[in-house]
Amino acid sequence: MDLGFTEEQEMLRTTARDFLEKECPKSLVKEMAEDEKGYTPELWRKMAELGWMGLAFPEEYGGMGMSFIDLAVLLEEMGRACLPGPFFSTVVLCGFTILEAGNEEQKREFLPKIANGDLILALALTEPSARYDPASIQIKAVPKGDDYLISGTKLFVENAHIADYIICVTRTKNGASPEEGITIFLVDGGSAGISTTLLKTIAGDKQCEVIFDNVRVPKKNMLGELNKGWGVVEKLLEKATAALCAQMVGGAQAALDMSIAYAKERVQFGRPIGSFQAIQHYCANMVTDVDGSKYVTYEAAWKVSNGLPATMEVSMAKAWVSEAYRRVTLLGHQIHGSIGFCMDHDMPLYFKRAKAAEPTFGDADWHREVVAKQLGL
Amino acid sequence: MDFKLTPEQEALKKELDDFLREEMKNAPPGWEAGMEAMFSDEGWPFHRYMARRLSEKGWLVRPWPREYGGVDAPMIEQVIFSEVMGYHRAPGRDIFGIGMIGPTLLVAGNEEQKKEHLPPIARAERFWCQGWSEPNAGSDLASLTTRAVRDGDDYIINGQKTWTSGAHFADWSFILARTNPEEKRSRGISFFLVDMKSPGVTVRPLLGMNGTHLFNEVYYDDVRVPARNRVGEENEGWAITRATMNFERSSIETVGVVKRELEELAAFCKETKWNGKTLSQNPFVRHRLAQLAIEIDVGRALAYRTAWLQEKGGLLLSADAASAAKVYGTELAQRLAYTGYQIMGLYGQVKMGSKWAPLHGSYESSSQLCMGMNLAGGSSEVQRNMIAWFGLGLPRTI
Numbered sequence: 168m169d170l171g172f173t174e175e176q177e178m179l180r181t182t183a184r185d186f187l188e189k190e191c192p193k194s195l196v197k198e199m200a201e202d203e204k205g206y207t208p209e210l211w212r213k214m215a216e217l218g219w220m221g222l223a224f225p226e227e228y229g230g231m232g233m234s235f236i237d238l239a240v241l242l243e244e245m246g247r248a249c250l251p252g253p254f255f256s257t258v259v260l261c262g263f264t265i266l267e268a269g270n271e272e273q274k275r276e277f278l279p280k281i282a283n284g285d286l287i288l289a290l291a292l293t294e295p296s297a298r299y300d301p302a303s304i305q306i307k308a309v310p311k312g313d314d315y316l317i318s319g320t321k322l323f324v325e326n327a328h329i330a331d332y333i334i335c336v337t338r339t340k341n342g343a344s345p346e347e348g349i350t351i352f353l354v355d356g357g358s359a360g361i362s363t364t365l366l367k368t369i370a371g372d373k374q375c376e377v378i379f380d381n382v383r384v385p386k387k388n389m390l391g392e393l394n395k396g397w398g399v400v401e402k403l404l405e406k407a408t409a410a411l412c413a414q415m416v417g418g419a420q421a422a423l424d425m426s427i428a429y430a431k432e433r434v435q436f437g438r439p440i441g442s443f444q445a446i447q448h449y450c451a452n453m454v455t456d457v458d459g460s461k462y463v464t465y466e467a468a469w470k471v472s473n474g475l476p477a478t479m480e481v482s483m484a485k486a487w488v489s490e491a492y493r494r495v496t497l498l499g500h501q502i503h504g505s506i507g508f509c510m511d512h513d514m515p516l517y518f519k520r521a522k523a524a525e526p527t528f529g530d531a532d533w534h535r536e537v538v539a540k541q542l543g544l
Numbered sequence: 545m546d547f548k549l550t551p552e553q554e555a556l557k558k559e560l561d562d563f564l565r566e567e568m569k570n571a572p573p574g575w576e577a578g579m580e581a582m583f584s585d586e587g588w589p590f591h592r593y594m595a596r597r598l599s600e601k602g603w604l605v606r607p608w609p610r611e612y613g614g615v616d617a618p619m620i621e622q623v624i625f626s627e628v629m630g631y632h633r634a635p636g637r638d639i640f641g642i643g644m645i646g647p648t649l650l651v652a653g654n655e656e657q658k659k660e661h662l663p664p665i666a667r668a669e670r671f672w673c674q675g676w677s678e679p680n681a682g683s684d685l686a687s688l689t690t691r692a693v694r695d696g697d698d699y700i701i702n703g704q705k706t707w708t709s710g711a712h713f714a715d716w717s718f719i720l721a722r723t724n725p726e727e728k729r730s731r732g733i734s735f736f737l738v739d740m741k742s743p744g745v746t747v748r749p750l751l752g753m754n755g756t757h758l759f760n761e762v763y764y765d766d767v768r769v770p771a772r773n774r775v776g777e778e779n780e781g782w783a784i785t786r787a788t789m790n791f792e793r794s795s796i797e798t799v800g801v802v803k804r805e806l807e808e809l810a811a812f813c814k815e816t817k818w819n820g821k822t823l824s825q826n827p828f829v830r831h832r833l834a835q836l837a838i839e840i841d842v843g844r845a846l847a848y849r850t851a852w853l854q855e856k857g858g859l860l861l862s863a864d865a866a867s868a869a870k871v872y873g874t875e876l877a878q879r880l881a882y883t884g885y886q887i888m889g890l891y892g893q894v895k896m897g898s899k900w901a902p903l904h905g906s907y908e909s910s911s912q913l914c915m916g917m918n919l920a921g922g923s924s925e926v927q928r929n930m931i932a933w934f935g936l937g938l939p940r941t942i
């Protein structure tokens with residue numbers, strides 16, 4: 168057993184932290200929360216130059232051939248920096264879908280472009296039912312000649328408004344079970360019939376309502392097999408959930424670090440507030456939550472990375488981290504007093520990200536249910 | 545023991561309830577209870593309108609003596625009033641004017657001050673803000689450094705206050721300033737009433753975490769305040785702050801607000817279907833809602849107990865119960881906000897104004913605003929210290 172990171176991983180972490188501190192200061196994060204696009208092409212380009220977009224893609228597709236654990240390290244640092252923009256949707260949600268389900272031609276066409284930072288992608292999975300189960304996929308794709316026509320509404324689609332391509336999970340058949348009859352398409356973001364509306368959300372991330380009105384997609388843009396898409400989605404959700412947990416863990420660690428620093432520096436009653444036992448216990452609870460979150464996430468990520476069955480571990484991680492991140496930011500806010508309640512402060516960035524991450528890919532209840540099933544209950 | 549209200553109290557409750565039900569139809573869309581709504585550009589005129597209406601009905605300052613516009617209403621009636629106001633999310637009661645400075649002047653003001661300030665509050669003409677906290681004097685309020693120097697018939701005030709709620713609309717503020725810098729901490733502080741239009745007062749907005757403008761920084765640069773606006777003796781202002789903080793502190797209003805929110809949340813869960821079943825059929829949801837209902841009942845009991853103790857033993861003797869009710873109320877509001885947010889699922893994130901925001905996006909905002917309520921009026925940690933020290937007699941650490 169070895170619960171440590173390799174030297175290369177530590178180096179990746181340091182490089183990422185230094186880079187993001189310099190290139191993605193909190194002032195930029197706040198600016199991007201208000202900005203319509205939500206990212207800057209300069210930073211996007213620089214990240215691509217560091218090889219981050221292709222970090223976990225095989226070298227033959229323009230990537231660096233690193234592991235999922237390596238990516239988790241990077242995501243942790245992104246969570247710490249509150250990095251805005253389409254990295255997660257492009258690389259994790261869509262890149263992995265193409266890698267998993269795409270045919271050779273599709274992989275050769277799209278993955279190197281993603282790795283180069285030339286493409287921005289969005290995954291259109293959830294619909295107004297706002298769930299992550301196969302029954303919720305209702306949007307229709309109907310064959311017509313060499314094409315399919317997609318019609319319906321997707322909701323909470325991050326970055327659809329800036330996406331070059333949207334990966335859309337559709338229903339092509341009403342099968343015997345809800346899992347059957349789901350098909351994935353890679354849709355050109357500029358296709359006629361797509362309209363996107365940006366939602367204003369707590370974290371200022373760029374989630375959209377996307378209406379597909381008879382959007383034409385060539386058959387060759389199908390990702391994976393007809394009617395067999397749910398298996399791909401399931402696998403993707405597992406990876407994406409582990410990836411999100413890594414990001415959340417990075418955010419929770421940053422909220423803890425900030426709170427400890429503040430507890431040492433803020434003086435009331437002639438002494439640092441960190442000398443009050445109430446505050447010390449808050450910090451002790453926070454660090455326990457953060458460390459618990461880290462290792463439950465690392466275990467899940469390690470399993471994913473090594474291709475081991477990870478359903479149970481990923482769900483345990485998301486159930487735990489969803490609530491731990493919320494507890495940590497809550498105590499962090501309490502420690503900061505009113506200054507932390509101000510919009511200009513950095514604390515709310517973490518609080519809001521914790522809130523946004525909570526329901527994403529299923530909340531704690533949802534994942535506890537998965538764990539219960541895994542326990543044979 | 546008797547948990548019932550008298551027929552008169554029931555009648556009063558019903559009359560107020562009917563009145564507010566009607567009046568709240570005039571509220572701006574998506575109206576929420578709380579300071580952030582009152583101190584917004586759309587909310588402020590409504591707040592003032594409601595204050596006038598309540599004043600016309602004779603409800604605004606019922607606990608005050610008759611000569612100042614009240615009816616000497618007993619504590620229990622104040623609690624009933626606040627509970628119903630909370631339930632309807634009704635603005636109109638200036639927590640700083642009616643809740644704090646009015647009662648303070650009744651106890652510690654001189655006749656001239658009472659005559660000058662109480663009637664305009666009772667008529668809903670003069671609104672107040674509380675200038676106590678400073679950047680370096682929060683929980684440790686007694687370390688404040690704003691200075692007041694005597695100059696003939698005036699004091700000249702210099703310093704900075706912060707987190708001053710509603711200062712951008714208030715007509716007057718009551719502030720604390722140091723009159724004797726030789727004296728340490730709570731000694732050497734005096735209590736002043738300051739017209740916000742005085743030259744040298746500058747209000748700068750501070751935006752709360754969800755972007756609402758609720759509180760402010762207030763700078764005092766050579767602000768001249770007539771000596772007759774000092775409440776109590778020079779250097780003896782600290783004792784007066786205790787009276788200010790100790791008037792009707794049952795926190796029942798919070799319980800009223802939360803009760804209403806739970807009803808709306810429950811209605812939402814009854815209406816909203818997922819996979820052919822309503823949310824209210826989901827056992828997780830049911831138990832969470834039931835738990836909140838229980839917690840609201842506990843909160844209500846704690847609030848009524850506080851008022852009952854206040855009536856029997858006076859304000860200071862019930863301070864620990866008041867602290868307990870405050871902590872319980874604000875943390876209950878927080879649990880409700882979090883539960884509501886979770887039940888909304890992905891929709892919980894969507895801000896007010898979108899067609900996709902359920903219940904006007906109320907959980908997106910309340911899950912943030914509740915963070916502030918654990919700090920405003922004394923943080924939960926400081927309240928817990930009070931419970932331990934004054935309620936339980938445990939040794940003080942500071």
Ligand SMILES: Cc1cc2nc3c(=O)[nH]c(=O)nc-3n(C[C@H](O)[C@H](O)[C@H](O)COP(=O)(O)OP(=O)(O)OC[C@H]3O[C@@H](n4cnc5c(N)ncnc54)[C@H](O)[C@@H]3O)c2cc1C
Pocket residue numbers: 433435436440443445446501502503504505506508673674675676677679681682683684706707708709710758759915916917919920921922923924925926929942
């Ligand atoms: C929404 C809102 C509205 C407000 N409105 C007003 C207003 O109108 N007028 C006004 O004057 N003020 C107002 N305040 C300010 C409020 O009263 C102060 O923020 C509060 O007293 C805490 O002070 P602080 O923010 O400086 O935190 P600090 O005192 O610096 O406290 C930081 C942390 O240390 C803890 N702490 C401090 N001392 C102790 C101790 N002895 N033991 C254990 N823990 C301790 C605190 O509980 C907190 O967790 C408002 C605040 C908010 C959030």
